[in-house]
Amino acid sequence: MIDVFKREIAEVLGHLLNKPSSEIIKSLEKPKILDHGHLAFPVFALAKEKRQAPPAIAIDLAKQLTGKILNVSQISALSGFLNFKISPEAMQAEVFREMKAPDRLGCTDEGKGQRVVIDFSSPNIAKPMHVGHLRPTVIGQAIKNLAQSQGYDVIAVNHIGDWGSQFGKLAWAMQNWGSGYDFSVDPIKKLVELYVRFHAEAAKNPDLEKKGAETFLKLEQGDPEIQKLWKKVIEYSFKDYERLYALLGTKHDVILGESFYNDKLQDVVNRLEKKSLLKESEGAQVVFFEEAESMPPCIIKKSDGASIYATRDLAAAIYRKEVQKADQLIYVVGHDQSLHFKQVFKVLQMLGYDWAESCHHISFGFYQFKDGKMSTREGRVILLEDVISKSIEMVTQMISQKNPDLENKDQVAKEVGVGALIFHDLLNDRLKNVEFDWERVLSLDGDSGPYVQYTNVRCQSLIRKYGSPVSLDDLKLMDSLEEQRLMFTILQFQDVVSASYKNFKPNILAQYMLELSGNFSSFYNKCRILGEDPAVEKSRMALVKATELTLIRGMQLMNMPIPKAM
Secondary structure (H helix, E strand, O other): OHHHHHHHHHHHHHHHHOOOHHHHHHHOEOOOOHHHOOEEEEOHHHHHHHOOOHHHHHHHHHHHHOOOOOOEEEEEEEOOEEEEEEOHHHHHHHHHHHOOOHHHOOOOOOOOOOEEEEEOOOOEOOOOOEHHHHHHHHHHHHHHHHHHHOOOEEEEEEOOEOOOHHHHHHHHHHHHHHHHOOOOOOHHHHHHHHHHHHHHHHHHOOHHHHHHHHHHHHHHOOOHHHHHHHHHHHHHHHHHHHHHHHHHOOOOOEEOOHHHHHHHHHHHHHHHHHOOOEEEEOOEEEEOOOHHHOOOOEEEEOOOOOEOHHHHHHHHHHHHHHOOOOOEEEEEOOHHHHHHHHHHHHHHHHOOOHHHHHEEEEOOOOEEOOOOOOEOOOOEOOEHHHHHHHHHHHHHHHHHHHOOOOOOHHHHHHHHHHHHHHHHHHHOOOOOOEEOOHHHHOOOOOOOHHHHHHHHHHHHHHHHHHOOOOOOOOOOOOOOHHHHHHHHHHHOHHHHHHHHHHOOOOHHHHHHHHHHHHHHHHHHHHOOOOOOOHHHHHHHHHHHHHHHHHHHHHHHHHOOOOOOOO
């Protein structure tokens, strides 16, 4: 791993500058141009201290350091940077040392002894999952996988929306109009039709909103008839969700919906009252914030006594910390809920819980479509199932055109179609909105999941054609530009995985996977692999194997299917 060489550089450079090696390590970066070196140290911060221009400082330090750092073959000064080239021998030895334990690729023990509770996907029951659920599901699963790779004990929670005023509306609609609907066939569709009908009628008759609120209050109070309807709705919903989760490879450890916290809400109220934080405002119970916070008050109980999202999320946070023993609490929820989580985390701080600092709202942007934002309420929605099915169907057509004799075509189409959707989502910085473009999603030549999957298939094909076990020992030195670039890319994998988790940004890993695939393609096109001198062939096949192992591990962390043929 690249950290081995960072530590070597930092120890010598830190001693020369009289600075801690940890400070040097944080400053080391990858040069934009590989020809300049493998690692670079910016000296600009030293200009004031040394009273010299950065280029002069870099030249002086390069002279003092040359020949003094183990495994660094060249040190050069360029503008205000010190550039370090790792020796080909050292780089090659480190790459293949890592490959001896492929299951540990990208892994650290940084989180050992700590627990992460991650809340992701979290659909609202009584509604089909739409394409907007793809982002929290895919991002959340990837962050879960990344956390586990860093040694954390992880509990993945599906905090389903199974409570709230919408169920009062739906229950009222089922009681009053349900006899006209056949719930034995496609029950989710029927529930959506009822929900849409309720809002259409409420637009003409505002009194219906009040009736919905009254019905929800009855549900909270334990009305047996309404509870029976509510449990049936949950049953209908999860049959649908589990099928989609199976397609995406999504795995939660526990399903704890909002309703799970009903008997814990009074405890939240008691804690707030004990700290004198609860105030009355227009009949509601709220927590006010300091003016400097620039936030509206956080509603704990509405004027009719019903609970609200914030109350349940406070109860959930306390449960996750005190019962599930979380050291980190992660919430993968869209950026439109940023104010909500800012309020919840601030209330936890006001309660005196210093662990509130370990609560992270992992916000994300939304998919953009030509016909605007989706709304179940208005009856316009792009179903997640339809998106997955379309992706698989389009890949099936591509296979029929390009490789009609491929074995297990249906299985491969599913793996590539699902992988394409996952990769396309993770490739984008989660903070930004994503332009959903089928041509880009399924491209075999561009920045896509199929391109990464195909690179791995190409590696596996070479290994099969080689016809012998690939040895990682006694290899000839590989020092061509393409070989060195590929090895250096492989060497960065652990750094990339660690950064992806620390920043909660799987796109760092996705972008790396494209770089690795591109550098393998250059190596494949420029360096003859099979049919070369036996010693060269053996070494280059080892590099193919190292690429394959890294690609597989990266796809596993991203939760992508890994096809054996395409």
